[in-house]
């Protein structure tokens with residue numbers, strides 16, 4: 001056994017020696033700081049984010065506008081129009097964010113009544129959603145579906161909701177205000193059976209699918225680059241160890257230095 005393990009450790013030593021030899025030229029030149037920066041991951045709570053997301057430790061050249069994240073009390077948040085959305089989960093492979101509206105996180109009485117606005121330049125709704133319409137200030141004695149009041153901007157308003165639009169529903173016409181919040185189809189089915197689950201439905205959130213040029217990013221990553229975005233020229237950029245590229249990183253310089261030698265051998 002002893003000679004065997006000895007030769008393995010010799011091999012390992014040789015391997016590390018060769019590795020050190022190859023490693024020396026690359027460690028001598030400093031990586032492009034943008035390459036190093038955009039290689040980092042945003043960690044917020046238990047969720048990790050890479051390209052196209054940026055913010056905090058990732059500079060704005062690490063992703064397109066519209067993908068800026070904040071981390072507040074271990075909760076990642078993204079802003080779209082007037083809405084702040086809490087990120088409940090992320091699926092980078094399917095490019096899906098699970099989000100919930102911050103202003104409806106603690107109940108159906110927000111301080112301000114705002115509709116859900118999505119950044120359709122970069123996102124789209126998931127396919128498994130229903131619209132929950134919340135009606136405020138209806139003052140219809142007959143509509144005691146969910147007899148509760150909210151105090152919004154100092155005014156007491158009754159609140160009710162609908163997940164399906166009934167043809168005879170007077171509320172769209174009669175109520176002072178209405179707000180549309182997407183919820184999961186499954187949550188809407190539960191809600192139809194039990195009105196008390198409205199807060200759960202709101203907290204469950206909804207899905208957004210994001211759209212970026214993932215083919216270009218994959219080609220960049222395959223060439224050992226890191227995906228980024230030039231917010232000045234509004235275009236994709238691939239950060240390489242040495243310098244940015246519009247497409248992919250060229251092979252390392254050692255390979256290029258070998259070429260004249262190889263040619264000499266071939267011609268000589």
Ligand SMILES: *[C@@H]1O[C@H](CO)[C@@H](O)[C@H](O)[C@H]1NC(C)=O
Nearest residue numbers: 113114115116177178179180
């Ligand atoms: C939300 O959108 C609905 C449908 O477009 C509209 O009727 C309602 O007035 C909007 N509510 C607010 C608060 O803007």
Ligand SMILES: *[C@@H]1O[C@H](CO)[C@@H](O)[C@H](O)[C@H]1NC(C)=O
Nearest residue numbers: 115125128129130131180182
């Ligand atoms: C919900 O309402 C919005 C308009 O406010 C509409 O664009 C969207 O398609 C609706 N979603 C569903 C699932 O009906």
Ligand SMILES: *[C@@H]1O[C@H](CO)[C@@H](O)[C@H](O)[C@H]1NC(C)=O
Nearest residue numbers: 146147148149150156157158
């Ligand atoms: C809601 O407010 C109305 C008018 O102020 C009042 O008559 C009603 O009892 C309140 N409902 C609840 C559930 O507090």
Ligand SMILES: *[C@@H]1O[C@H](CO)[C@@H](O)[C@H](O)[C@H]1NC(C)=O
Nearest residue numbers: 061229230231232233237244
């Ligand atoms: C973005 O493009 C501009 C104009 O070509 C250039 O000056 C700038 O350095 C680029 N920024 C990044 C982060 O590559």
